[in-house]
Amino acid sequence: MMKVLTTMYTMRRGGSYDRFRMALEALLERGCEVHCLSLTPIQFGHSHYYNHLVFSPSETGIMAKVAVLFLFPWLTLLIAWRERIDLFLSFGSLYAFTQSISKLLLRKPMVTLIRADTGRGLIKPIEYIGLKFSDRILTVNTSLQSKIMDLIGTGKNGEVKVLPNNVPEIPAPVHNDHHRARLDLGIPEDAKVLVTAGPVTHGKNIHFLIRFLRRIDREDLFLEIFGDAFSKADLRYRDALKDLVKSSGLEKRVIFAGWFKKNELWRRLRAADLFISSSLSEGMPNSTLEALGCGLACFGSRIPGLQDILLYEELMFDPWDDRFLAEKINRFFSDDYYYRFIIHLCEERRKALTFDWKTRLYEMVNEKRLHEFGVKGDAQGMDIRP
Numbered sequence: 001m002m003k004v005l006t007t008m009y010t011m012r013r014g015g016s017y018d019r020f021r022m023a024l025e026a027l028l029e030r031g032c033e034v035h036c037l038s039l040t041p042i043q044f045g046h047s048h049y050y051n052h053l054v055f056s057p058s059e060t061g062i063m064a065k066v067a068v069l070f071l072f073p074w075l076t077l078l079i080a081w082r083e084r085i086d087l088f089l090s091f092g093s094l095y096a097f098t099q100s101i102s103k104l105l106l107r108k109p110m111v112t113l114i115r116a117d118t119g120r121g122l123i124k125p126i127e128y129i130g131l132k133f134s135d136r137i138l139t140v141n142t143s144l145q146s147k148i149m150d151l152i153g154t155g156k157n158g159e160v161k162v163l164p165n166n167v168p169e170i171p172a173p174v175h176n177d178h179h180r181a182r183l184d185l186g187i188p189e190d191a192k193v194l195v196t197a198g199p200v201t202h203g204k205n206i207h208f209l210i211r212f213l214r215r216i217d218r219e220d221l222f223l224e225i226f227g228d229a230f231s232k233a234d235l236r237y238r239d240a241l242k243d244l245v246k247s248s249g250l251e252k253r254v255i256f257a258g259w260f261k262k263n264e265l266w267r268r269l270r271a272a273d274l275f276i277s278s279s280l281s282e283g284m285p286n287s288t289l290e291a292l293g294c295g296l297a298c299f300g301s302r303i304p305g306l307q308d309i310l311l312y313e314e315l316m317f318d319p320w321d322d323r324f325l326a327e328k329i330n331r332f333f334s335d336d337y338y339y340r341f342i343i344h345l346c347e348e349r350r351k352a353l354t355f356d357w358k359t360r361l362y363e364m365v366n367e368k369r370l371h372e373f374g375v376k377g378d379a380q381g382m383d384i385r386p
Contacts, residue, residue, distance in 0.1 A: 141283065279301050
């Protein structure tokens, strides 16, 4: 039985945390013993899962960061030595740093998953160390792969692989779901509904969508925002968005719907006409993949991560040019040929990104414990082009 140790200071809502749980589930379902060091309880209800908790006065902020940076390395070493860990799994370069001492002293392999480009984070010395000491790095898009390879040098070129996120398996809709989902949010049955989803942060560029909606001349066009804010800065941004909606006279057509559990989110996505991601930076957003899985047409910003999902220029736009997006949406709803063409392209991308992510992750993490720690393995990154 392979024993794996990972760390996570706390769990929040969002795509990265969904993938963290999926990764641990992939290991547990395949007979691994998984140990997780965290500041708050992270439960799985599996007999081979062990959660090691660290007391911290706060789950976020300075005290939490101090606990992660100064306590996690030594507690990781203690747990790894006591439990005879075979492999370290890090969900980010910071966590790779906290496990580097254990990896070196105990001479065990470490695989690091990088979900998004944190910008400044990738050039911080402690995160550089985490990447440098990783034996295999799995990224979600090709741009991030290139950036990491440039950062850590050519010595690890063969060990930085791309494992994209996948389109999840989504249950078929229930009869009359479309009508009830719109009714729940007070949207007319014959309205045209745009939807976006994810944490409400400045990087999601939601103010751009509100400006675009103000520009487009369609009173039947509604925008639903699924998600919410958590940090103080994000709460201020959400309040600023609501003020912008009010000052633009769009209170009836912009709906802040909040968070929903997966099945409910998918039900509401299926009741929309078009999914839009206007983000300024992304890893590989699960929300866009879920929208594809629901059969929705999707438009996204022309940025790394979204480009890996949507691929076709016809499905992308400049996240600063609201006039261009307005023209694109008007054409989508008025030109039947163009509408069917966009639906066809999105269906192609759905098929290309439908695969067993858990099995692929396990293969790339394990690969006979990275060829008994010699690495230089055969696991190839995925090509998600059609």
